[in-house]
Amino acid sequence: MLSDNPIFPVLPAADLARAKSFYTQTLGLSVRFESEAGVGFTAGSGAMLFIYPYGQTKAEHTTAGFMVADVESVVAELRAKGLKFEEYDLPGLKTVNGVAEAGGLHVLGTERHESRRIDRQLRGRCARQGDPGSSHFFLSLEDKLMRLYSNSEKMTGLLQRVGMEEDEEISHPMLNRSIETAQKRVEQHNYQMRRRTLEYDDVMNKQREELYGFRNDVIRGDDVRDRMFDIVEEVVIDRVVGHISAEFDEESGADFQGLAEWVNHTFPVGLDEGALRKAADSGEMPSEGSLYDGLSAAQFGICGCINLAVHDVYEIKVQTENPEALDHAERYTILTSVDRLWREHLYAMDGLRQSVHLRSYGQKDPLVEYKTEARDMFIELMANIKEEVCRSIFLTASSLESVQNLLRSLPTEASHQMANALGLDPSIVGAGAGDMVSEVNAEVSQEEKARPVRAGPKVGRNDPCPCGSGKKYKKCCGR
Numbered sequence: 001m002l003s004d005n006p007i008f009p010v011l012p013a014a015d016l017a018r019a020k021s022f023y024t025q026t027l028g029l030s031v032r033f034e035s036e037a038g039v040g041f042t043a044g045s046g047a048m049l050f051i052y053p054y055g056q057t058k059a060e061h062t063t064a065g066f067m068v069a070d071v072e073s074v075v076a077e078l079r080a081k082g083l084k085f086e087e088y089d090l091p092g093l094k095t096v097n098g099v100a101e102a103g104g105l106h107v108l109g110t111e112r113h114e115s116r117r118i119d120r121q122l123r124g125r126c127a128r129q130g131d132p133g134s135s136h137f138f139l140s141l142e143d144k145l146m147r148l149y150s151n152s153e154k155m156t157g158l159l160q161r162v163g164m165e166e167d168e169e170i171s172h173p174m175l176n177r178s179i180e181t182a183q184k185r186v187e188q189h190n191y192q193m194r195r196r197t198l199e200y201d202d203v204m205n206k207q208r209e210e211l212y213g214f215r216n217d218v219i220r221g222d223d224v225r226d227r228m229f230d231i232v233e234e235v236v237i238d239r240v241v242g243h244i245s246a247e248f249d250e251e252s253g254a255d256f257q258g259l260a261e262w263v264n265h266t267f268p269v270g271l272d273e274g275a276l277r278k279a280a281d282s283g284e285m286p287s288e289g290s291l292y293d294g295l296s297a298a299q300f301g302i303c304g305c306i307n308l309a310v311h312d313v314y315e316i317k318v319q320t321e322n323p324e325a326l327d328h329a330e331r332y333t334i335l336t337s338v339d340r341l342w343r344e345h346l347y348a349m350d351g352l353r354q355s356v357h358l359r360s361y362g363q364k365d366p367l368v369e370y371k372t373e374a375r376d377m378f379i380e381l382m383a384n385i386k387e388e389v390c391r392s393i394f395l396t397a398s399s400l401e402s403v404q405n406l407l408r409s410l411p412t413e414a415s416h417q418m419a420n421a422l423g424l425d426p427s428i429v430g431a432g433a434g435d436m437v438s439e440v441n442a443e444v445s446q447e448e449k450a451r452p453v454r455a456g457p458k459v460g461r462n463d464p465c466p467c468g469s470g471k472k473y474k475k476c477c478g479r
Helices: 015-027 071-080 116-130 144-149 152-161 175-222 224-243 256-266 273-280 297-320 325-360 366-392 401-407 410-423 427-429 433-449
Strands: 007-013 030-035 040-043 048-053 063-066 105-109 133-137
Touching: 007 015, 015 030, 015 040, 048 224, 105 401, 116 133, 116 297, 175 224, 175 256, 175 325, 175 366, 224 256, 224 297, 224 325, 256 297, 256 433, 273 297, 297 325, 366 433
Parallel strands: 007 048, 105 133
Antiparallel strands: 007 063, 030 040, 040 048
């Protein structure tokens, strides 16, 4: 272990000067270093000889040591082998490597930090652990800290009137108090900025908690289908209230056509205006405390009619799907809508936060405006998520065969609507749903081969629908 390290002998000398002359002139050794503690000589192969005045050490005899790169590791290894060490300092060998031996640390500063904590840390370095030290700062009255946060102009004018020179030092407790006051103002300003940033972040955090709570319910819920139909009911209520007023007559307050178009565009149920008008005449009132509380009898009847039709069609879908695959498809439908729209919402919120400060030019609080706009945007986000879920529940399936079976089981008009929503040719349904798979595969094959597509005769809006339903094209597949 120590065999490869150069040896380091230490010899006492009664006369240090005569010993130095002997080793240099007689033995021809070169001086490596020299101090009051002794003289070190280069002894070849990296070794070194050291002489010191006799009587200044605890061991007044010849000693020898080894020059190693890492003393601590060598000592630890030798201690593990049972070797004991006696540690002592050689008088005169203690080099002046400490701050206290050099007279302490004296800091000369040309500015004061705007933070009192950092300013005090700098000054505290001067007297660590009882070491001597001092600090002296020279600060200009034109310094940013004094100019922005202190009344330096008044002080400058006062000094000019009393005839102070440009470079003359001024020392007064009032200046220290003025600097400390300026630092407090800066710290208060920074605190308000951090607090404002936290308030902005808190708005997004509350939205994030609410949305992810909704998302986790979908992921961890036992029966996601019930949650999905709750969403459908909420959307249907909003649409019915928007199209049908609480008190309406035949001339005003009711848009049965628009409501029917929305229902058939969203769900493949095939409801017409007549069915909705008949449901409005049911005369039943919703029970108190329910989801429909506050609706009129007509609105409640229409909501019940739409929800019943959606449930019936979805039961047909359930019969054509694999139960396990359908559960995953339902969760996927909701989560896909949530994640996509949430990303768009984040981009919109980021743009709002970057531009809302302009509201201050109109004597408005940007934070209040941000909270108001963010609340409205989040309400719109949740409404859009639910709308997209309603449009997607019949557009996802575990396999193409299940889509085929569903289209075959639906009424003709509902089949045409769903085929149109899926981007399929409505004539497939009219000719027979059993040929749909081959037709779809043929379309994919044509796209892969990049063959030119020849357009057939264009169907007019008032022409009979080519699907064979007997309705005009604009009332059927051309919606």
